Amino acid sequence: MSGFDDTLTNLARPKTSAIITVRVIKSLEFRTERSLVLRDINLETTTVGDLKGIARNVIQTQPGWKPYRFVQFDTLKLYTKAHGAKTTNLIINLDHDEWILSDESKQLSEYGLENETEISFFNREMYEKFRLDPQTRWES
Template structure:
């Protein structure tokens, strides 16, 4: 019997790039053999199922590369493992449209 690899993955739920507004949420027992698109669905469902919606108290420095999108943005058809996710990996979760706007004009406000 082959056991699927499980990991702890920290997800930064980015509410606003401009205001550096995000909240880190830890997911335990994440199957690395699942597709990225399935993990995205899990994160979205978890957010609706009780993650705190207002992030006003969680403004921090959002350290995130704006380069190498082809390498760093996970392909939805890959498994998490094939996309480079391992135990204790931290990933950002955001609207791609918001990221594109911020990348075009990377200014932050307080």
């Protein structure tokens, strides 16, 4: 017995007390995002609508989020799960539209979320425009 705990991190915490990261995306073309780490989220009772509300509340009330307060955040989409494949796009995965969490009344666990899942939170209109021309730009 080595004493090493080889439990996968996505199984290390129960679905009733998960840690998830919300990637709050201000701009897709400039790759402007900030990560919001949420602890002790109950994936079996928290709905998509609840998660949006939690994230919006942090953006509107916590210091350091002022540049994000003027974006209409309206869409959540799975970015990656722990130990899962990552997208090659550094800001958002443009494929898998079925990963968009479109039903606000569905519990997060119904979408397959688990501990250490990363979710993107963004403006849907901005996303659709970026999909047509997924070019990133840099401020000069």
